[in-house]
Amino acid sequence: MATYKTRAQFVADDLRQRILGGEFQGGTQLRQDALARDYEVSRIPVREALLTLESEGLVEFHAHRGAFTTELSVSKIRELFELRVLLETHVLRRAIANLTEADLDEAESILIKYDEALNSGGEIGNWSEYNFAFHKALYAPAKLPETMALISQLNTKSDRYIRMQLLYTQEIEKAEKEHHGLLDFARQGDADQACALLETHIQEACEGIVAVLENRAKTMMQQA
Amino acid sequence: MATYKTRAQFVADDLRQRILGGEFQGGTQLRQDALARDYEVSRIPVREALLTLESEGLVEFHAHRGAFTTELSVSKIRELFELRVLLETHVLRRAIANLTEADLDEAESILIKYDEALNSGGEIGNWSEYNFAFHKALYAPAKLPETMALISQLNTKSDRYIRMQLLYTQEIEKAEKEHHGLLDFARQGDADQACALLETHIQEACEGIVAVLENRAKTMMQQA
DNA sequence: ACAATGCATATTGTATACAACCTGCAATAA
DNA sequence: TTATTGCAGGTTGTATACAATATGCATTGT
Structure with missing residues (x-):
C-alpha cells in the first residue's frame, strides 16, 4: 500500500x-x-x-x-538531545522488557553490516542512516509507534548536526563500541545499565556537536 | 511579525x-x-x-x-498519554526550579478566569483551550520551547478525545481541583508531589477517554 | 451464476497563468 | 544630510485548466 x-x-x-x-x-x-x-x-x-x-x-x-x-541554536540542540535521552531511554527500557533472540540478532546484523562497511571502505556518507537503523531495531520491540515517530522527528531535526560532527571529529569508532555495549546490556536484560550507557552516548554526541559549532563560530569571527 | x-x-x-x-x-x-x-x-x-x-x-x-x-486506537491513545506524562513531568520539574512569583500569578489568573466562566455560564466549548493555557503557563518558566512544541503536538492529537470525554463525563470540576493542587505544590516548590499529581491527572484523563471510547464501541455493536 | 475486464465518472495531482505582496532604490521634501 | 514616498522588479500565493489515477458499474466470457 x-x-x-x-x-x-x-x-x-x-x-x-x-x-x-x-x-x-x-x-x-x-x-x-x-x-x-x-x-x-x-x-x-x-x-x-x-x-x-x-x-x-x-x-x-x-x-x-x-x-x-532553519538553523538551530546551541541551546536548542541541547534541548533536542535532552529530549532524545528522555524518550529513547524510555523506549529502550520498554524494549528490553519484551526482547526476543530474533530482535537481538536483527540489531546485531545491522551492526555487523556497518562494521564491515566501515572497515573495508570508510564510506561514512550514510553512516547516519546505519546509526539510526540500529537504534530503531533496538527500540522496535517496545512496540510504541507514536513514540518512535517522535524520536524519528527529533533525529531528523538534528541529523544535519550529527553529520557535521562526524565530518569534523572521529567519533565513529567510539560510537560503534558503545553500540556493541548497548547490545550486550540488552542481551543481559540489564535495562538500567543499558539506559545509563545510552544516556551518556547521546549526551556525548551532543557535546561533540556543540564543540564543533562553537569552534566554527570562533573561526568565522576571526575571518571577519 | x-x-x-x-x-x-x-x-x-x-x-x-x-x-x-x-x-x-x-x-x-x-x-x-x-x-x-x-x-x-x-x-x-x-x-x-x-x-x-x-x-x-x-x-x-x-x-x-x-x-x-484520522482515528486513534485505544492503544495509541494510551501511548500518547504516556508520552504526555513523560514530557510534562519533565518540563514541570524544570519549571518549578526557576519559577517566579509572577509566573505563579499568571497561571493562577488563568485558573481564576476559568473558574468564573465555569460557575457563571458553563460554556465548556473552549474548556480545552483554557485547560491547555493553564498547563502552558505553568510550564513556560522551564524555557524549553522545543519540548513545549512536542507537548502541543501531543495535545493537538488527543484534543478531540479530551473534548469527547468532557462531553460524556463530568470530570471538569475534578480536573479543576487538581489544577489548584498543582499550583499549590508549585508554589511550595515541591516538584516531586507536583509531578506525582500531574501524572495521575493525565493518567486518569486517559482512562476516562478510554472508558468513553469502549462504551461507544459497545453501543455501536448493539445497534448493528 | 460468477469472475474478470474494460469503460465512464469523479476526484485527486500538477501545470500554467495571474494577482498580491515584499524589497530595494531612486526621487523628493524637510 | 536624512527621512519619506512612490515606483519597478521579482518572488510568493492563488485561481483556473488540464492530466493522471482510483472507483464503481456494465459487459463479456466461462
Whole structure:
C-alpha cells in the first residue's frame, strides 16, 4: 500500500537529503522557482514539499517571503538531545522488557553490516542512516509507534548536526563500541545499565556537536 | 511579525477547529472541492491546509484518494498519554526550579478566569483551550520551547478525545481541583508531589477517554 | 451464476497563468 | 544630510485548466 509516489513526495524526499547532507547553509532561501526548474516540475509540488519539510523542522516559511532552511541554536540542540535521552531511554527500557533472540540478532546484523562497511571502505556518507537503523531495531520491540515517530522527528531535526560532527571529529569508532555495549546490556536484560550507557552516548554526541559549532563560530569571527 | 495570514493558514486554522470540535467522524474523507467551495477559495490553499493538518496528525493523505480524518486506537491513545506524562513531568520539574512569583500569578489568573466562566455560564466549548493555557503557563518558566512544541503536538492529537470525554463525563470540576493542587505544590516548590499529581491527572484523563471510547464501541455493536 | 475486464465518472495531482505582496532604490521634501 | 514616498522588479500565493489515477458499474466470457 501507498507504494505510489507523487512528485511532491519525491521532491520532499530528495530535498530532505540535500538539506541533511549540508548542501545549504542555515538560513538560505529556497526559491521555489529554481527548485521547480531543478526537478522539472511546477512550483505546486515544490511548495507542498517545502510544507512537508517545514513540519519536519528543516525549513521555515515566512508569508510572501518564502522558505528558508532553519538553523538551530546551541541551546536548542541541547534541548533536542535532552529530549532524545528522555524518550529513547524510555523506549529502550520498554524494549528490553519484551526482547526476543530474533530482535537481538536483527540489531546485531545491522551492526555487523556497518562494521564491515566501515572497515573495508570508510564510506561514512550514510553512516547516519546505519546509526539510526540500529537504534530503531533496538527500540522496535517496545512496540510504541507514536513514540518512535517522535524520536524519528527529533533525529531528523538534528541529523544535519550529527553529520557535521562526524565530518569534523572521529567519533565513529567510539560510537560503534558503545553500540556493541548497548547490545550486550540488552542481551543481559540489564535495562538500567543499558539506559545509563545510552544516556551518556547521546549526551556525548551532543557535546561533540556543540564543540564543533562553537569552534566554527570562533573561526568565522576571526575571518571577519 | 508574521501577522499576515494566507488563505491556506486560515483554512487550516478553521478546519482544525472543526475537526477538533468533532464535526467529522474518524475516517471521513475531506473532499478538496467541497471544502474549496465552503471557504470560497481554490483547491490549492485547501490542499496546503490539509497537508498542514496531516503533519499535526489530524488527517491522513492517501495518494490519489485524498485526505481522511484520522482515528486513534485505544492503544495509541494510551501511548500518547504516556508520552504526555513523560514530557510534562519533565518540563514541570524544570519549571518549578526557576519559577517566579509572577509566573505563579499568571497561571493562577488563568485558573481564576476559568473558574468564573465555569460557575457563571458553563460554556465548556473552549474548556480545552483554557485547560491547555493553564498547563502552558505553568510550564513556560522551564524555557524549553522545543519540548513545549512536542507537548502541543501531543495535545493537538488527543484534543478531540479530551473534548469527547468532557462531553460524556463530568470530570471538569475534578480536573479543576487538581489544577489548584498543582499550583499549590508549585508554589511550595515541591516538584516531586507536583509531578506525582500531574501524572495521575493525565493518567486518569486517559482512562476516562478510554472508558468513553469502549462504551461507544459497545453501543455501536448493539445497534448493528 | 460468477469472475474478470474494460469503460465512464469523479476526484485527486500538477501545470500554467495571474494577482498580491515584499524589497530595494531612486526621487523628493524637510 | 536624512527621512519619506512612490515606483519597478521579482518572488510568493492563488485561481483556473488540464492530466493522471482510483472507483464503481456494465459487459463479456466461462
